[in-house]
Amino acid sequence: MAYSEKVIDHYQNPRNVGTLDPNDPSVGTGLVGAPECGDVMRLQLRINPDSGVIEDAKFKTFGCGSAIASSSFATEMIKGKTVDEAYEIKNTTIVKELNLPPVKIHCSVLAEDAIKAAIEDYKKKQESVAHAEPVAQ
Amino acid sequence: MVKLPIYLDNNATTRMDERVFEAMRPYFIEYFGNAASRNHEFGWKAEEAVDWARETIAKSINADPKEIVFTSGATESDNLAIKGIAEMYASKGDHIITLTTEHKAVLDTCKALERRGLRVTYLPVGKEGFVDLDMLRDAITDKTVLVTIMHANNEIGVIQDIESIGKLCHEKGVIFHTDSTQSIGKVPFDVQKMNVDLASLSGHKIYGPKGVGALYVRKKSPRVKLASQMDGGGHERGMRSGTLNVPGIVGLAKALEICIEEMPTETKRVQGMRDKMWMDFQAELDEIYINGPDPIEKPDRRLPGNLNVSFAFVEGEALMMGIKDIAVSSGSACTSASLEPSYVLKALGVGEDLAHTSIRFGIGRFNTQEECDYTVKQVVEAVKHLRDMSPLYEMAKMGIDLKSVAWAAH
Numbered sequence: 001m002a003y004s005e006k007v008i009d010h011y012q013n014p015r016n017v018g019t020l021d022p023n024d025p026s027v028g029t030g031l032v033g034a035p036e037c038g039d040v041m042r043l044q045l046r047i048n049p050d051s052g053v054i055e056d057a058k059f060k061t062f063g064c065g066s067a068i069a070s071s072s073f074a075t076e077m078i079k080g081k082t083v084d085e086a087y088e089i090k091n092t093t094i095v096k097e098l099n100l101p102p103v104k105i106h107c108s109v110l111a112e113d114a115i116k117a118a119i120e121d122y123k124k125k126q127e128s129v130a131h132a133e134p135v136a137q
Numbered sequence: 138m139v140k141l142p143i144y145l146d147n148n149a150t151t152r153m154d155e156r157v158f159e160a161m162r163p164y165f166i167e168y169f170g171n172a173a174s175r176n177h178e179f180g181w182k183a184e185e186a187v188d189w190a191r192e193t194i195a196k197s198i199n200a201d202p203k204e205i206v207f208t209s210g211a212t213e214s215d216n217l218a219i220k221g222i223a224e225m226y227a228s229k230g231d232h233i234i235t236l237t238t239e240h241k242a243v244l245d246t247c248k249a250l251e252r253r254g255l256r257v258t259y260l261p262v263g264k265e266g267f268v269d270l271d272m273l274r275d276a277i278t279d280k281t282v283l284v285t286i287m288h289a290n291n292e293i294g295v296i297q298d299i300e301s302i303g304k305l306c307h308e309k310g311v312i313f314h315t316d317s318t319q320s321i322g323k324v325p326f327d328v329q330k331m332n333v334d335l336a337s338l339s340g341h342k343i344y345g346p347k348g349v350g351a352l353y354v355r356k357k358s359p360r361v362k363l364a365s366q367m368d369g370g371g372h373e374r375g376m377r378s379g380t381l382n383v384p385g386i387v388g389l390a391k392a393l394e395i396c397i398e399e400m401p402t403e404t405k406r407v408q409g410m411r412d413k414m415w416m417d418f419q420a421e422l423d424e425i426y427i428n429g430p431d432p433i434e435k436p437d438r439r440l441p442g443n444l445n446v447s448f449a450f451v452e453g454e455a456l457m458m459g460i461k462d463i464a465v466s467s468g469s470a471c472t473s474a475s476l477e478p479s480y481v482l483k484a485l486g487v488g489e490d491l492a493h494t495s496i497r498f499g500i501g502r503f504n505t506q507e508e509c510d511y512t513v514k515q516v517v518e519a520v521k522h523l524r525d526m527s528p529l530y531e532m533a534k535m536g537i538d539l540k541s542v543a544w545a546a547h
Binding site: 003011034038042064 | 523
């Protein structure tokens with residue numbers, strides 16, 4: 001099985017590898033997958049609380065080349081999008097863009113899950129911030 | 138400059154040696170006869186070649202030429218041995234003992250027999266891959282007709298104590314088969330000394346051709362009888378019908394002859410490269426684990442060219458992608474047809490998380506020290522590249538116990 005050029009490119013030159021402070025209230029972290037399954041993706045988003053725009057995205061992934069490429073591509077795709085737009089992203093877009101074969105579709109599903117998990121984490125944090133503020137005043 | 142790509146997957150198959158190819162060449166066109174044609178020159182030439190091959194192979198494993206049955210490869214030899222014994226000795230018993238770490242050619246054959254109503258005991262192995270002799274002794278009953286335990290494992294290279302296993306089987310009056318596909322030609326193999334009744338071998342693992350193999354079948358003390366699994370013209374003393382693959386058989390014998398001749402120097406050379414590779418990896422990388430017996434501590438218990446390492450926190454297929462000019466294998470699920478990581482590593486108690494990170498290096502006759510050094514450099518680079526983007530490596534370095542994380546298995 002040969003890898004598509006795009007997968008190879010993302011594998012060799014992954015975009016946005018790194019770590020954001022998980023305790024920052026404007027950062028949402030999604031950690032999906034399991035080491036036993038051979039795939040773990042961590043996607044982090046820094047979101048502007050006023051505009052809801054994703055200003056930065058970082059990932060780290062344990063997994064095959066297609067999993068790495070899916071998460072790298074996902075960070076590229078969601079930067080600049082609003083939270084609501086990002087939440088609508090479907091794994092099929094990743095499959096198409098990276099030309100993933102059927103056996104690698106689960107990698108794209110995992111990337112979609114990671115985006116959603118990161119956004120949900122951010123929203124939960126924002127709720128508790130909003131909740132916490134009146135008490136502090 | 139080292140020539141790319143590098144082939145380091147010699148436990149999967151080997152490049153044929155030119156000397157083997159040259160030995161086979163005349164038997165395709167010039168001496169194309171059927172070895173069973175008894176009444177003309179063409180047949181005699183073919184028969185002569187087969188006789189030479191049979192003697193050569195027999196001598197290599199201290200057997201009698203009449204004890205060698207030619208087959209299409211080790212898978213057929215395993216099938217013939219296991220199914221042939223089960224059928225032939227059905228009135229004596231219906232129980233077979235094997236290991237959980239056997240090759241699929243043995244495991245799936247046993248499963249097929251289970252569907253026919255036989256009982257099979259799959260013995261577990263210890264963390265280095267060895268079978269426990271006491272456990273084997275306890276598993277043998279008066280209904281046991283066959284014990285089949287491989288000599289050397291294809292994934293982790295562990296070499297079982299075949300001599301003791303054979304001795305135990307003979308004491309208990311049980312026939313003993315060993316799948317010696319990976320070991321014959323690489324380490325000493327003597328059917329008398331090792332108390333073996335049946336042994337499978339293959340051409341393409343020993344720098345010979347694909348599509349040819351043999352089964353050793355003991356003729357006396359005890360005399361082993363097999364029910365044939367291929368019916369027809371009654372070739373191979375009725376045990377395996379089918380026109381003999383003369384060029385393949387010549388190739389198999391030539392390949393084995395070369396292996397035996399060169400074993401004293403070749404074992405040392407290949408083992409030296411393997412040991413250096415393992416030590417170099419350890420010097421360059423943390424969190425790496427050997428699968429199977431430690432090559433340095435137990436050199437006699439592991440195939441000389443086999444190295445199987447888990448590079449923790451780096452998925453095997455991704456690592457292979459990073460060393461794309463080097464051919465190796467991985468125990469990761471992503472590289473196999475099934476969705477499970479290696480069952481052999483699982484049997485050793487290696488966690489699935491580490492099984493996904495395993496790479497098997499198979500060093501062989503045509504590999505050089507330069508190639509091995511290049512491989513170490515490439516692997517180390519790829520592991521570092523991938524660990525830089527591995528969330529697991531980052532978490533482990535922060536002191537987070539990965540086992541305590543509530544992962545969402547998918």
